[in-house]
Amino acid sequence: xxxxxxxxxxxxxxxxxxAEGRSVAxxxxxxxxxxxxxxxxxxxxxDGEGNFEGSVSGGCVxxxxxxxxxxxxxxxxxxxxxxxxxxxxxxRVGLSCGGRIRVQVERLG
Numbered sequence: 001x002x003x004x005x006x007x008x009x010x011x012x013x014x015x016x017x018x019a020e021g022r023s024v025a026x027x028x029x030x031x032x033x034x035x036x037x038x039x040x041x042x043x044x045x046x047d048g049e050g051n052f053e054g055s056v057s058g059g060c061v062x063x064x065x066x067x068x069x070x071x072x073x074x075x076x077x078x079x080x081x082x083x084x085x086x087x088x089x090x091x092r093v094g095l096s097c098g099g100r101i102r103v104q105v106e107r108l109g
Contacts, residue, residue: 010043010054014108023048024108025069029056033084034099037061048073056103057083069105078106 011026018024027044029036037058044054044062046069056065061083068079084100 008053010045013053014043014045017045017047018108023073025072025105026108027056027065027069027081027103027105029101030104031102032099033101036099036101038101044069046070046073057101061101065103065105072105072107076107078104080104 014024014026025046027046029038029040029042032038032040038056042054042056044052044056044065046052046066048070050066050070052062052066052069056062064083065081068081072079081103082100083103
């Protein structure tokens with residue numbers, strides 16, 4: 001594995017950012033139903049400034065996850081997020097692929 005490949009791994013990036021003293025949250029896809037843009041185990045890493053790497057979905061869903069992650073970094077309280085076609089929030093944030101996803105967001109450290 002090349003150094004570049006290691007740096008693209010969201011968990012490696014989270015570890016690096018945390019070692020630099022950044023506040024970090026990790027979002028993980030823990031469950032999917034139907035068509036979902038990212039598989040279970042996909043990660044999105046967010047720092048306290050709103051920088052992010054990785055992916056748990058697409059477009060607007062990730063924007064909502066990043067916003068929630070900033071709250072998790074501030075409070076330290078993990079959150080379970082769910083987006084689906086039957087959920088008004090999902091329509092608002094653009095998960096129109098017909099599936100649902102559940103995402104766990106927790107602060108590192």
